[in-house]
Amino acid sequence: MAFSNNLPVILSCEVAKRDDKYNQRYEIQVAALVDDIYKLDEKISAAINKDNYIFMYSDEPCSLDVHMEKSKIFDVECMRLCEEISKDEPIKYREIRLISTDETAPEPELNLKIEQHLVEEVEEQIHLPTYERQWICSNLKNHLFQNNDGKAEDNKLYTYAVIDATLRTNVLGYFDLAGDMKSRIDVPIVNFFKGKAAVEFEKSAPYLLDLTLPKSAFIDTTKVPKFHIDFFANHWGHNTNIFITTKAPIESVIQHFKKFTKVQDENNKWYFFRFWEPRKIIDFLSETDPEQQHAFFTIQTQCGEHSFELLVEDGFDKFKTCKYQPAIDKAEGII
Numbered sequence: 453m454a455f456s457n458n459l460p461v462i463l464s465c466e467v468a469k470r471d472d473k474y475n476q477r478y479e480i481q482v483a484a485l486v487d488d489i490y491k492l493d494e495k496i497s498a499a500i501n502k503d504n505y506i507f508m509y510s511d512e513p514c515s516l517d518v519h520m521e522k523s524k525i526f527d528v529e530c531m532r533l534c535e536e537i538s539k540d541e542p543i544k545y546r547e548i549r550l551i552s553t554d555e556t557a558p559e560p561e562l563n564l565k566i567e568q569h570l571v572e573e574v575e576e577q578i579h580l581p582t583y584e585r586q587w588i589c590s591n592l593k594n595h596l597f598q599n600n601d602g603k604a605e606d607n608k609l610y611t612y613a614v615i616d617a618t619l620r621t622n623v624l625g626y627f628d629l630a631g632d633m634k635s636r637i638d639v640p641i642v643n644f645f646k647g648k649a650a651v652e653f654e655k656s657a658p659y660l661l662d663l664t665l666p667k668s669a670f671i672d673t674t675k676v677p678k679f680h681i682d683f684f685a686n687h688w689g690h691n692t693n694i695f696i697t698t699k700a701p702i703e704s705v706i707q708h709f710k711k712f713t714k715v716q717d718e719n720n721k722w723y724f725f726r727f728w729e730p731r732k733i734i735d736f737l738s739e740t741d742p743e744q745q746h747a748f749f750t751i752q753t754q755c756g757e758h759s760f761e762l763l764v765e766d767g768f769d770k771f772k773t774c775k776y777q778p779a780i781d782k783a784e785g786i787i
Contacts, residue, residue: 460485460534463513470504477551483533485542489513499543525740526712526725563742565777571769583672588684599670611663614728615693618656623690629659638677644713658728662702689768691730698760704753730764734774749776
């Protein structure tokens with residue numbers, strides 16, 4: 453089998469470590485720049501031998517572009533491997549995970565905390581004054597929003613929505629995230645795409661909306677933006693977006709998620725990752741390794757790193773939350 457597009461081939465291999473008394477097996481990811489795969493296993497075996505790995509067997513290789521298309525999330529580490537390839541070292545690899553051991557080992561720690569919650573029905577409120585009426589059930593409200601009144605800037609919790617323009621238009625009947633209709637939206641809104649891409653994909657791009665409640669709105673319904681009232685009355689349950697809660701400001705959130713919208717390979721071919729797809733994102737993240745999960749859930753800001761909690765609809769009467777929780781944090785009781 454020949455590869456003529458000058459892209460590395462990517463494959464997974466099972467290996468053991470020399471002199472390992474526990475006879476453990478590991479999965480490694482390999483990137484190799486080869487003209488064909490004739491005797492590729494032998495070449496990999498020779499390359500990994502210097503790190504005391506013993507080659508066991510490998511999966512079917514595929515080219516880098518095919519691997520990226522099949523990946524559930526943009527494989528940052530794989531791209532790094534490919535960048536390290538040189539004429540002198542045409543094969544690069546990294547250890548991904550422990551597969552098995554002859555001794556009984558504890559179950560691996562799960563780094564994603566995923567929970568399902570109920571959406572409670574809002575009771576009749578005609579007898580209440582307008583400012584006291586609920587516009588969202590209390591359980592959902594407490595997961596999405598925080599009363600930031602009186603809090604310092606570095607202690608405020610911001611709420612964002614990443615909305616799919618096409619899916620929102622399908623529910624609404626018209627496009628309102630840009631152009632003349634945008635003026636009707638009373639919350640900050642930013643297109644993830646810029647320049648020509650923003651124009652070309654205006655009606656299908658992902659948009660970031662800052663849904664952080666303004667002053668007093670947490671306790672006074674009359675201060676809640678109209679967008680919030682309309683969304684939870686008419687759009688909830690239609691899977692048009694994901695929600696994000698974090699202490700990171702909007703500029704940092706935009707820069708962070710831009711890294712996951714698309715990637716360009718050395719042949720100038722673009723690959724899109726629809727991380728804003730609520731029906732798939734949590735399942736996708738569950739299948740990624742801890743390094744990828746950490747990269748996705750960690751936002752870099754001028755004041756350091758901030759994580760975020762992901763919230764997605766699960767029908768009309770339920771929702772799911774997902775956040776990255778490293779083993780060291782769980783051991784110390786930190787969430």
